[in-house]
Amino acid sequence: MSADTTPAKTPGVGPVEGVTLYDVDHPAPVIEAPRKRTSKTPRATRGNFEMAAWLFMRLSGVVLVVLVLGHLLIQLVLDGGVSKIGFAFVAGRWASPFWQGWDLLMLWLAMLHGANGLRTVINDYAERPNTRLWLKGLLYTATVFTILLGTLVIFTFDPNIR
Amino acid sequence: MPAGTLYRGREGMWSWVAHRVTGVLIFFFLFVHVLDTALVRVSPESYDTVVSTYKTPIVALLEYGLVAAILFHALNGLRVIAVDFWSKGPRYQKQMLWTVVGIWVVLMVGALYPVLGHAVRALFGS
Numbered sequence: 228m229s230a231d232t233t234p235a236k237t238p239g240v241g242p243v244e245g246v247t248l249y250d251v252d253h254p255a256p257v258i259e260a261p262r263k264r265t266s267k268t269p270r271a272t273r274g275n276f277e278m279a280a281w282l283f284m285r286l287s288g289v290v291l292v293v294l295v296l297g298h299l300l301i302q303l304v305l306d307g308g309v310s311k312i313g314f315a316f317v318a319g320r321w322a323s324p325f326w327q328g329w330d331l332l333m334l335w336l337a338m339l340h341g342a343n344g345l346r347t348v349i350n351d352y353a354e355r356p357n358t359r360l361w362l363k364g365l366l367y368t369a370t371v372f373t374i375l376l377g378t379l380v381i382f383t384f385d386p387n388i389r
Numbered sequence: 390m391p392a393g394t395l396y397r398g399r400e401g402m403w404s405w406v407a408h409r410v411t412g413v414l415i416f417f418f419l420f421v422h423v424l425d426t427a428l429v430r431v432s433p434e435s436y437d438t439v440v441s442t443y444k445t446p447i448v449a450l451l452e453y454g455l456v457a458a459i460l461f462h463a464l465n466g467l468r469v470i471a472v473d474f475w476s477k478g479p480r481y482q483k484q485m486l487w488t489v490v491g492i493w494v495v496l497m498v499g500a501l502y503p504v505l506g507h508a509v510r511a512l513f514g515s
């Protein structure tokens with residue numbers, strides 16, 4: 228290493244705040260800890276969106292286990308399986324606020340969970356910025372459309388449509 | 390091949406690949422599923438017509454496949470959550486994967502009759 232004592236010219240050794248580069252306790256230059264917060268660090272480096280998304284995937288996943296597996300049990304296994312499904316069956320189920328709420332929560336959680344999952348997949352494989360932009364635009368459009376349509380259908384369902 | 394799509398190549402990677410593939414499949418299914426359910430707002434007849442195709446043997450097979458995908462994604466998702474939040478999770482990830490596969494096989498055998506039974510009856514009479 229050079230014997231230069233001016234911090235700016237010492238490679239790999241930045242000026243350390245509140246510490247003189249050399250003193251009795253530090254005969255060698257003090258090296259600043261990596262990622263140390265200094266006055267130069269912006270106060271908010273970045274939001275916590277990715278962390279929130281990560282947590283949401285796990286929380287919604289736990290709830291979806293009950294909602295989706297329960298839904299499959301009702302639709303495919305109990306009471307004759309798929310054979311029973313028809314307009315009358317849906318009318319019977321959505322007569323109950325409980326099943327309306329169940330389906331509504333399942334719709335929102337599954338769509339947001341799936342859309343966020345697909346966002347990750349797009350980020351992983353689409354490398355050109357333009358491709359990413361278009362794929363995500365398509366994804367978000369389809370997601371908003373599906374959530375709105377599904378919500379509308381649950382709330383405006385009319386058993387006496389005829 | 391995009392960077393970072395092959396990772397170590399052992400059980401952990403393949404369970405991740407399967408988790409990703411099933412997740413994407415379920416999402417596309419859900420999109421179509423909300424569209425077909427929306428037919429209840431058109432007319433009882435159009436809804437019943439579309440749903441009647443879901444009762445045919447070939448679609449029953451697809452439903453069995455959907456059940457397979459969801460069961461794997463759900464069970465493996467719980468495993469991923471355990472790896473992330475349970476202090477011993479990472480150490481037991483492999484054992485948990487085989488537990489997931491075991492439960493999945495049992496549930497898939499259990500789903501055979503309820504999901505495919507009507508298709509077998511439609512194809513072979515009685």
Ligand code: HEM
Nearest residue numbers: 295302312317320330333334337377378380381419426452
């Ligand atoms: C082949 C298997 C399935 C069948 C036969 C089926 C059947 C049905 C039926 C008959 C309804 C009408 C409302 C009701 O009865 O609750 C419905 C609604 C719904 N299902 Fe499924 N389902 C299946 C799989 C799934 C899966 C895997 C998911 C989630 C990923 C799901 C999510 C939903 C949602 C969100 C609604 C509400 C739709 C809306 O708001 O318009 N279903 N399903």
Ligand code: HEM
Nearest residue numbers: 288291292337341344345347409412413415416463466467
């Ligand atoms: C049944 C309960 C479910 C559980 C327990 C569950 C759990 C999870 C977890 C924990 C992750 C995060 C994986 C990671 O960060 O590595 C994930 C990812 C994902 N999930 Fe689910 N999920 C469930 C249902 C669904 C449904 C209904 C859909 C589709 C609408 C879906 C689509 C996805 C997708 C596309 C990903 C991203 C996969 C990836 O990045 O490789 N999941 N799931």
